[in-house]
Amino acid sequence: MAVRVAVAARLRPARRLVYIYFRCLGQQMKAILAYEADFAILMFSAVLVQIVGFAFIWAIFQRIPSVNGWTFWQVVMMYALIYVTEGVGSLFFEGTWRVSQLVYDGQFDQMLLRPISPIVQVLAGAVGFNGLGNIVTGMVLIGISMANSPIEWTPGRLVMFAILLVSASTIRVAINLGSAASAFWIRTPWSLVPTFVHQLGDFAKYPITIYSLGVQALIVVAVPFAFISFFPTAYVFGMEAWSLAGLLTPLVALYCLFIAVVLFRIGLRRYESTGH
Amino acid sequence: MRGFRKYVSFARTSLEITFVYRAGFAVNMIGTIFYVVAMFYLWQTIFLGNPGALGGFTWPEMKAYLLVAFLLNSLLTWYQEWVMGEDIRQGVVAIDLARPIDFQASRFSRAIGPVPFEFTSALAVAAIVAFAFGGIALPADPARAGLFLLSAGLATMIKFGLVYCVSMAAFWTTGTEGLTVGRMAVQNIFSGALIPLVFFPDWLRAIAAVLPFQGMISTPALTYLGKLDGPTTALMLAVQAAWAVGLIVLGRLVWGRAVRVVTINGG
Numbered sequence: 001m002a003v004r005v006a007v008a009a010r011l012r013p014a015r016r017l018v019y020i021y022f023r024c025l026g027q028q029m030k031a032i033l034a035y036e037a038d039f040a041i042l043m044f045s046a047v048l049v050q051i052v053g054f055a056f057i058w059a060i061f062q063r064i065p066s067v068n069g070w071t072f073w074q075v076v077m078m079y080a081l082i083y084v085t086e087g088v089g090s091l092f093f094e095g096t097w098r099v100s101q102l103v104y105d106g107q108f109d110q111m112l113l114r115p116i117s118p119i120v121q122v123l124a125g126a127v128g129f130n131g132l133g134n135i136v137t138g139m140v141l142i143g144i145s146m147a148n149s150p151i152e153w154t155p156g157r158l159v160m161f162a163i164l165l166v167s168a169s170t171i172r173v174a175i176n177l178g179s180a181a182s183a184f185w186i187r188t189p190w191s192l193v194p195t196f197v198h199q200l201g202d203f204a205k206y207p208i209t210i211y212s213l214g215v216q217a218l219i220v221v222a223v224p225f226a227f228i229s230f231f232p233t234a235y236v237f238g239m240e241a242w243s244l245a246g247l248l249t250p251l252v253a254l255y256c257l258f259i260a261v262v263l264f265r266i267g268l269r270r271y272e273s274t275g276h
Numbered sequence: 277m278r279g280f281r282k283y284v285s286f287a288r289t290s291l292e293i294t295f296v297y298r299a300g301f302a303v304n305m306i307g308t309i310f311y312v313v314a315m316f317y318l319w320q321t322i323f324l325g326n327p328g329a330l331g332g333f334t335w336p337e338m339k340a341y342l343l344v345a346f347l348l349n350s351l352l353t354w355y356q357e358w359v360m361g362e363d364i365r366q367g368v369v370a371i372d373l374a375r376p377i378d379f380q381a382s383r384f385s386r387a388i389g390p391v392p393f394e395f396t397s398a399l400a401v402a403a404i405v406a407f408a409f410g411g412i413a414l415p416a417d418p419a420r421a422g423l424f425l426l427s428a429g430l431a432t433m434i435k436f437g438l439v440y441c442v443s444m445a446a447f448w449t450t451g452t453e454g455l456t457v458g459r460m461a462v463q464n465i466f467s468g469a470l471i472p473l474v475f476f477p478d479w480l481r482a483i484a485a486v487l488p489f490q491g492m493i494s495t496p497a498l499t500y501l502g503k504l505d506g507p508t509t510a511l512m513l514a515v516q517a518a519w520a521v522g523l524i525v526l527g528r529l530v531w532g533r534a535v536r537v538v539t540i541n542g543g
Contacts (some may be wrong), residue, residue, distance in 0.1 A: 039457055042457075043454075059476055060322065062477070064330070
């Protein structure tokens with residue numbers, strides 16, 4: 001262990017954070033994989049949820065050709081993007097969901113005692129293997145949707161799509177981290193605010209054009225879930241009116257990440273380690 | 277009579293716990309409201325683009341269907357299921373084994389205790405949503421409303437029977453989170469909670485017909501809307517009752533086997 005710490009210390013700061021992050025995450029993975037049955041059931045359930053969601057959209061489109069001009073595969077793409085990014089959040093950054101409990105118990109101390117950024121420790125604090133099921137099923141759905149898109153897939157477009165996917169996942173994790181910071185103000189053992197915010201994502205499973213202006217403002221500006229699903233889909237399918245906004249996704253991701261880190265740092269200053 | 281009193285006490289305590297943790301209850305409900313509102317916008321758009329009836333449903337009927345589904349889904353929340361799984365996982369269940377009580381009956385009273393609170397909260401929310409979206413179809417007459425309440429009661433019994441059986445799995449596995457998510461997924465599609473079963477192709481409907489789930493949402497909702505004729509209603513209510521009894525008996529059988537594998541050391 002001492003040797004490994006020494007190795008870590010010699011790495012450059014940014015690489016060191018990544019190294020530490022994966023070391024922490026690896027420990028969590030070992031803990032979960034010890035319970036094989038749970039691991040399998042969690043994965044399988046996540047896949048089941050997506051199949052059911054897909055069946056719902058499919059059943060609707062059996063009756064009608066389009067919803068407000070949006071076709072079956074476009075809606076599937078939006079739906080799948082919501083779940084792939086949720087999967088990334090669960091598999092790699094599930095720790096944000098533990099913040100409430102840690103602050104409530106006063107156990108957050110352990111994060112402050114180590115010479116590593118508390119935010120990195122929070123992000124690596126847990127693993128949700130249901131995320132793997134979500135990522136795999138979601139990517140399969142995205143792949144089929146892409147094949148059904150009228151766009152010609154040049155290498156440039158593929159790279160752009162990869163960037164959109166990474167940006168969308170970043171927005172998701174930033175939203176989780178930013179809302180987890182609420183634990184420093186609102187003291188409950190459960191992730192109240194994060195759950196609340198997370199559920200807003202339900203709106204972004206469908207084209208935003210079906211909503212009233214108020215709901216649109218909520219998921220475009222206030223909590224930008226629309227940049228996780230709707231705008232990237234509009235770009236992929238070349239919907240003129242919206243695809244330019246899709247290109248803004250990486251900027252929105254950086255903005256969200258910045259806000260989340262600032263919120264978390266302000267919250268950290270309020271932490272009293274007393275528990276409640 | 278004394279035997280019955282202790283179960284009333286379980287129910288009352290459970291209701292009080294729900295009040296204490298009302299913030300958790302509220303957030304849980306708000307989460308479902310977002311989902312219901314999203315569904316309302318989606319179906320509103322669909323009906324605007326396709327005037328008339330879809331799958332035999334008019335827009336006011338579909339609104340009523342969605343709200344009945346929301347109302348029934350709000351009863352017996354995940355909380356009791358989670359507590360039961362945790363009690364078994366952590367070995368707390370040993371205390372229940374030592375008590376002179378029937379385990380299933382005690383869990384049933386705990387599950388049923390908060391129902392009046394869950395029902396009125398969900399009804400209030402449903403009324404607001406119904407008002408915001410221009411009203412819904414109401415039951416044609418008091419008899420129909422009565423039949424709906426009966427069917428809703430049976431639906432709640434089926435849900436308890438099912439949740440109890442699934443929670444028993446915690447005796448063999450270590451966590452119940454995955455099982456709960458899986459159960460809800462299967463239940464959502466086959467109960468008609470996501471979309472009326474009539475929207476499915478025949479083969480999927482045939483599967484739904486032989487499963488207990490349709491009695492949880494579809495049957496009460498169709499009874500509410502008067503979509504079933506007299507004899508069919510009687511038949512569907514009988515099927516509901518049979519599933520409720522069947523699942524509760526199954527739960528007792530599984531419990532009989534489960535207590536033999538129990539290891540009271542947590543983990």
